Amino acid sequence: MSWLTNFVRPKIRALVRKTDVPENLWDKCPGCGQMIFHRDLEANLRVCPQCGAHMRIAVKKRLELLFDNGTYERAELPKVEFDPLKFRDRKRYSDRLKEAQSKTEEQDAIIVAHGLIGGLKAVVAAFNFDFMGGSMGAAVGEGLVAASDLAVKERAALIAIPASGGARMQEGILSLMQMPRTVIAVDRVKEAGLPFIVLLTDPTTGGVSASFAMLGDIHVSEPGAQIGFAGARVIEETIREKLPEGFQRAEYLLDHGIVDLVVARKDLPTELAKIIGLLTKQPKQEAA
Structure with missing residues (x-):
């Protein structure tokens, strides 16, 4: 045995x-x-x-892809009040924030960076979908305002890269107030004679798509990105009709004039540099 x-x-x-x-x-x-x-x-x-x-691609990886030699400088963003409404659902909002900050090693769902794209100055405000679904709260609103101020100061193109489920419900009306704030921030850039370019990525929905994300001088999208306001199921139940094939996808929006270009990820730096060059009179510079 x-x-x-x-x-x-x-x-x-x-x-x-x-x-x-x-x-x-x-x-x-x-x-x-x-x-x-x-x-x-x-x-x-x-x-x-x-x-x-x-x-979906990590936000830092995306920034490395876009900027020349993968080098850029991050802008320091203003601090906002932590959990202003003391909101709680199944968890305290403050706990959710701490978990997201620990997971992503970021303070909130936006990164503002500046550098050269194709030798031309650009400021990029990129959403981090890994941080609470890229939802837009007060910190994100402050980030967009800071990005617009930096673009005006540097006389650079402003590129917004939304990847978001929309407004952050835990901040209630304070979150919804970021919609007009971001619109005003975009207006400042346009009034300064600078281009505002939106790179739509998967997903761009809710209050983000209902505010600054649809105000670009040029709208570029990655292939297959979901872009819209309400979800397709909600729309179908509301209008009681079956939606067309590919509805709310980048290619469908391109065919219907909402998106100007659908560009493969590997070609984005070249295409964005071309657009910035056409819309500005910047002299090209060499990346450090």
Whole structure:
């Protein structure tokens, strides 16, 4: 019995034991269902090599992609009151904020950076979808205002890159107030004779799409990005009609004149530099 227990059984268990494989080695494409090795996916800028589906990309990775040599400077953003309404649902809002800050190592859902794109000065206000779904609260509103002020000061193009589920419900009316504030911030840039470019990414919805995200001089989008206000199901239930195929996707909006360009992720730096060059009279500079 000891021979079976001590020798045979361990051998059998070793043969049938499942090999421990890290779960994050492979990603499944939401478009075609293809399993993609994570290193290959990252090397391809998180675009499926089979069907071209553009998956969401980390905000810092996006900034590195856009700016020349991946170098940029971050702007320090104004501080806002922490949990102004002392809101609580299943969790305290303050706890949700702390969790998001710990997870992303960021203070809120926006990063403002400035540098060169194709040798031309640009200020970029990019949303971080990993921070509470990129929702827009007071801190995000302050970030957009700071970005517009910086663009005017630097005489640079302002590029907004929304990736958001909309207004942040835990801040109530304070969140909704950011809609007119961001519109005014965009107006300042336009009044200064500077271009405001919006790069629409997946998803751009709710109060973000209902404010500054639809006020660009040029609207560029990544392929397949979801862009709209209310969800498709809500719209169908309201109008009691079936929506067209691809409704609220970048290609559909391009066909209907809401989006000006749909550009693959790898081509974005070149296309944005071309647009900035056409809309400004900046001399080209060399990245440091």
